[in-house]
Amino acid sequence: MNNFRLIIFLSVVFVLLSCASNQNNKYITSDSISVEEFSSSVELLVSDINFLEDEIFKINAKNPSVQRILVNSDAYLKAGKLIQANSELERALRITKKEGAIYLRLAHLRLVQGLLDESKSFASRALLINEISSWERLLLNVYLKSST
Amino acid sequence: MKIKFTLGSLALIALVIFFVLSAALVAIIDSRVTNKLEGILWTIPAKIYARSLDIAEGSKVNKSYLIRELDMLSYSENENPSKPGEFRYQKNNLKIFLRGYDDQKSGLFDIFIEEGKVSKITNQLGISVDIIRLEPIAIGGMYPSHMEDRILLNWSQVPSILIDTILSIEDQNFFNHRGISLRSIFRAFFTNVKARDIEQGGSTITQQLAKNLFFTSEQTIKRKVMEAIAALLIEFHYSKEEILLAYINDVFLAQSGKRAIHGFGMGAQHFFGTSVANLEAEQVALLVGMLKGPSLYNPRRNPNNATSRRNLVLDILQKGRYIDSSLLEDYKSRPLGIVSPSFRSETKYPAFHDLVRLELRENYEDSELRTQGLKVQTNLDPVLQDSLEYNIKKTKNQLVKKYGDRLIELEGAAIAVDISTGEIKAVVGSSDPAKFGFNRSINAIRPIGSLVKPFIYLTALNKYDQYNLTTILDDSKLSIQSGGEIWEPNNFDKKFHGKIPLHVALWQSYNIASARLGLDLGYDSVQETFNKLGIVKSIERYPSLFIGSFEMSPFEAIQSYQVIAADGFYSPLRSIRDIKDLKGDIDLSYPYKIEQRIRPEPVHLLKFAMKQTFISGTARGYPRKKIDSWEAGGKTGTSDDQRDSWFVGFAGDLLVLVWLGFDDNRPTPLTGRSGALEVWKNFINDIQPSSIERNDFPRIKYIWTDKKDGLVSGEKCKNSLLVPFIIGTEPNTIPSVRSKCATKPKRNQSDVMQKLKKVFEEG
Structure with a gap:
């Protein structure tokens, strides 16, 4: 009986701590999110590359000059000009390496190019950036999932 | 039967033979003309450029760095920038008239800088723009054996003032003759007969083109006849615009060392550091005026002659009403405006050029590189390159002063790379960096001394269930059998330090603790880490490996450290960004590649210990504030008998490695701290890298x-x-x-x- 009460108590503590942990982005790491645990829309992201691409294009950079370059890069990507899209993304990286939006696009571009390991590495690299949003983190985890 | 030759028949035969030979000659010349002009007209060397610099709103900027870049691009300071190539820096505002490059149009821009960042950029109309781009500096070329260098122009790139000036000076009747102007020939003939010498030429532009393309400059009747035939044939086959464009691209303008400057495109770049579209009237007048005698009127060697000739051409232009008479005196009063010789596309940075050539040769034939006019954009940062060159020379001089003439033959190599992307920003292969020859940055394979230790410690920290930074290591006397001999390593201070935490052993660079750690980990584990760091060769299984007998080139060593500095992400070092063809389309690109080789957390621990090298270890001496803002870390290395002095360190976005030593491998009085670190410090103090934010490590x-x-x-x-x-x-x-x-x-x-x-x- 005592064991049963202990298990109930511990379960409640565990659930509360889990909630608190999810509210604090700092403790979400690249391998701490399992994509399968999320909603069906995430499953759709994994299975439909066009849907995923649309979501990536919606991620804006904070820096306006970087955003301008990302718009160019997106246009090249849509037109199938992958080398030019990559050149623009590298240009953006030379301005700042702290924008998750750039790495997300690089991860996506490599996925489109069929370079799965590199796509995953770009996603892992982006997860080290401090100021990325939970949604960006989730999208990056999609690339970790896509590559395995 | 006897054939009788009458005088008439002989004359007829002679006439037939003459016509046959003449027809053959014409056919030969015709074939040469069409082959030359319809085939590859000119061999165009591949041009190598430094990176182009983007200035973006929100990006970090260093004033002195920017001014040095503008200086290297031959921008001149002017109170009121009004033409391409001028700027003014006042307080926190840079006003610059860009020359234009690629998709960046020429124009006047204001850049506002606050707290080391670009806060705003506006154009001439005061409208905000996000980003502007400076043109790249040409740093070299891959020249054909005749060393002709040119920038090919198409008709739309040729400004009308250039056409008007050429025609006014060289051939006013160009659009009316058929290749030869009899009037000009007779005028020249009578002048020369009168003078009993060749004083004047009567050549049209077409004849000059024929002479330049097919004949020598020898002035004989035979050559003149051949030249005239070729000119007629050129006019027969090609339009006037095609002939004039060929002339504009072909004329010889100057000799620069071994390089021959041909065409107005290259001439504009060589003398004024800009494109032909940006030339002012007096600059066009100077270039066209030089055609009469490229050496005699060379503005660098004979500025007075060049000025007189330019002003004469300006007078002619004014008489022909191609320039306004009210502006004539202003044009004539202007200085020649020749840019410094530093802005030339000669091979300026031999060690970097070597790297570029090695990368290019994996994908291109030598002949393609020398003839197809490829445009190679590299990652070279000219400001960093110049600083690295300057500081390796400066430090060597300081060391010679300190240690005497025995260091006069001291050699060196250094490489600076962008940590994340693996872009090679600067390379030096000699203590005399401008000298061609043995490139030590890639070819000197030397024992790396204690530079090997972080690889051993990373092997341990990667086994995080067994080791952490405070794991106690043993730095007491070690004596083991190795290769039939007793091996007893010593510390640099000849002392034993007993039980010490792992991080202390690393930043103090203790040999015995490191050797014991390596032995505990085992050769296989260490080899695995070496491989992850991009080291392909196998280690030799001797315990001395763990304290630095392993040999690497500076290039190989910095590649390994790139993985560490980048938190475990391997990116192959690359000197080239992309290669464009003559049309400007990307022919080949060298994209940023990345591969996670090691988890970031163990690397973060290692980088902490390497930061201690600056705070309390062998590289101490920097203010703590700087170390923190740069997230700096590094490692000194000294090989046996101080034959090699190494230092590798990261600061901001940069990873820089320096090696010093003698080519004949004799001992030096230098350690990693007293030698290579000094170069590193001088360089970093000079360029002052931007601060960086630390990455987040939730674990x-x-x-x-x-x-x-x-x-x-x-x-x-x-x-x-x-x-x-x-x-x-x-x-x-x-x-x-x-x-x-x-x-x-x-x-x-x-x-x-x-x-x-x-x-x-x-x-």
Whole structure:
């Protein structure tokens, strides 16, 4: 009986701590999110590359000059000009390496190019950036999932 | 039967033979004309450029760096910038008239700088723009054997003032003759007969083109006839515009060392550092005026002659009403405006050029590189390159002063790369960097000394269930059998340090503790780490490997350290960004590649210990504020008998490696600290890298520990240091001597959750 009460108590503590942990982005790491645990829309992201691409294009950079370059890069990507899209993304990286939006696009571009390991590495690299949003983190985890 | 030759028949035969031979000659010349002009007209060397610099709103900017870049691009300071190539820097505002490059149009821009960042950029109309781009500096070429250098122009790129000036000076009747102007020939003939010498030429532009393309400059009747035939044939086959464009691209303008400057495109770049579209009337007048005597009127060698000739051409242009008479005196009063010789596309940086050539030769034939007009954009940062060159020379001079003439033959190599992307920003292959020859940055294979130690310690930290930064290592006397001999390593200070925490052993670079650690880890584990760091060769299984007998080139060594500096992400070092063809389309690109080789957390621990090298270790001496803002870290290396002095360090976005030593491998008086580190410091002090934000490592926790026993300590305890641990690997023992001052490590949610999970799993 005592064991049963202990298990109930511990379960409640565990659930509360889990909630608190999810509210604090700092403790979400690249391998701490399992994509399968999320909603069906995430499953759709994994299975439909066009849907995923649309979501990536919606991620804006904070820096306006970087955003301008990302718009160019997106246009090249849509037109199938992958080398030019990559050149623009590298240009953006030379301005700042702290924008998750750039790495997300690089991860996506490599996925489109069929370079799965590199796509995953770009996603892992982006997860080290401090100021990325939970949604960006989730999208990056999609690339970790896509590559395995 | 006897054939009788009458005088008439002989004349007829002679006439037939003459016509046959003439027809053959014409056919030969015709074939040469069409082959030359319809085939590859000119061999165009591949041009190599430094990176182009983007200035973007929100980006970090360093004033002195920017001014040096503009200086190298031959921008001149002007109170009121009004033409391409001029700028003014006042307080926090840079006003610049861009020359234009690629998709960046020429124009006047204002750049506002606040707290080291670009706060705003506006154009001439005051409208905000996000980003502007400076043109890249040409740093070299791959020249054909005749060393002709040119920038090919198409008709739309040729400004009308250039056409008007050429026609006014060289051939006013160009659009009316058929290749030869009899009037000009007779005029020249009578002048020359009168003078009993060749004083004047009567050549049209077409004849000059024929002469330049097919004949020597020898002035004989035979050559003149051949030239005239070729001119007629050129006019027969091609339009006037095609002929004029060929002339504009072909004329010889100057000799620069071994390089021959041909065409107005290259001429504009060579003398004025700009494109032909940006030339002012007086600059066009100078270039066209030089055609009469490229050497005699060379503005660098004979500025007075050049000025007189330019002004004469301007007079002619004004008479022809091609320039306004009210502007004539203004044009004539202007200085020649020749840019400094530094802005020339000669091969300026031999060691970097070597790297580029090696990368190019993997994809291109030599002949393609020398003839197809490829445009190679590299990652070279000219400001960093110049600084690295300057500082390796400066430091060598300082060392010679300090240690005497025995260091006069000291050699060196250095490489600077962008940590994340692997872009090679600067390379030096000699203590005399401008000298061609043995490139030590890629070809000097030397023992790396203690530069090997971080590889050993990373092997340990990657086994985080066994090692952390405070794991106690043994730095007492070691004596083992190796290769039939007893091997007894020594520390640099010839002392034993007993039991010490792992991080202290690394930043103090203790040999014995490192050798013991390597032996405990085993050769296979260490080899695995070497491979992850991009080292392809196999290690030799001798214990001396663990303290630096391993040999590498500076290039190989910095590649390994790139993985460490980039938190475990390997990116192949690359000197080239992309290669464009003559039309400007990308022919080949060298994209940023990345591969996660090691988890970031163990690398973060290693980088912490390497940061201590600057704070308290072998590279101490920098203000703590700088070290923190750069997130700096590094390692000194000294090989046996001080034959090699190494230092590798990261600061901001940059990773820089320096090697010093003698080519004949004799001992130096230098250690890594007293030699290579000095070059590194001089360079970093000069360029002042931007500060960077530290990456986030959620699995890392910082705890106060004791510097000697590695156990828990506190901020108020003596000899304490805040040390990072991978969560779950931190110490929790508080010795009784520190029970009052020590801070008990807080358990965070992850700890609790891990334990709870364990309970559930076990339950």
